[in-house]
Amino acid sequence: MSVVNNKSKIQMLISAEQIAERVETLADEIVADAPSDLLVVVILKGSFVFAADLVRELERKGASAQVDFVTLSSYDVRRESRGSVTVTHDLSEDVAGRAILIVDDILESGRTIAFARETMVNRGAASVKTCLLLDKPTQRKVDIEADYVGFTIDPEFVVGYGLDFAKRYRGLPYIGSIPPS
Numbered sequence: 581m582s583v584v585n586n587k588s589k590i591q592m593l594i595s596a597e598q599i600a601e602r603v604e605t606l607a608d609e610i611v612a613d614a615p616s617d618l619l620v621v622v623i624l625k626g627s628f629v630f631a632a633d634l635v636r637e638l639e640r641k642g643a644s645a646q647v648d649f650v651t652l653s654s655y656d657v658r659r660e661s662r663g664s665v666t667v668t669h670d671l672s673e674d675v676a677g678r679a680i681l682i683v684d685d686i687l688e689s690g691r692t693i694a695f696a697r698e699t700m701v702n703r704g705a706a707s708v709k710t711c712l713l714l715d716k717p718t719q720r721k722v723d724i725e726a727d728y729v730g731f732t733i734d735p736e737f738v739v740g741y742g743l744d745f746a747k748r749y750r751g752l753p754y755i756g757s758i759p760p761s
């Protein structure tokens with residue numbers, strides 16, 4: 581049976597409790613240097629669960645942010661990152677003059693975040709910061725680091741808490757790794 585249909589092959593890496601604790605402390609870090617009137621730019625689809633938790637923590641901690649969504653495409657189902665990133669569904673907000681916090685699921689080659697960052701700067705954002713749930717620093721192809729990172733992980737393929745493998749497992753409440761087949 582392929583791993584896509586075999587949930588038992590997924591090994592828990594970061595529990596739901598560990599994620600919740602880290603999301604709260606991440607929100608503390610962001611609030612400590614957040615300018616007022618933040619616009620949170622959520623990169624879909626992988627970061628939708630993380631962003632939902634993060635914006636609620638930000639709100640609880642007094643940083644009332646606006647939220648908008650952009651869909652970027654760079655990754656194919658064969659686990660290989662393509663060289664270029666495209667916007668497949670754009671923001672509805674104007675970012676000119678705004679303090680932007682880009683939220684994404686995972687930093688791997690760095691191409692997605694580099695593209696998102698450059699796009700916000702080119703559109704005239706007043707400031708751009710990046711918040712990544714996960715970081716695989718050994719996989720970088722572009723020289724970029726995130727301002728806020730939830731967890732640094734080994735270069736393994738992970739699913740859950742928004743992240744998919746072949747469009748599955750986004751709903752898992754924890755982050756698990758899929759062993760190479």
Ligand code: IMP
Pocket residue numbers: 626654655661684685686687688689690691692693736737738739743744745
């Ligand atoms: P980058 O552009 O190479 O940094 O890749 C970032 C994007 O690739 C993420 O936003 C994910 O959509 C996808 N990605 C990278 N690693 C994984 C993984 O382990 N599981 C699921 N998606 C991943």
Ligand code: MG
Pocket residue numbers: 623624625626627684685686692
């Ligand atoms: Mg993504």
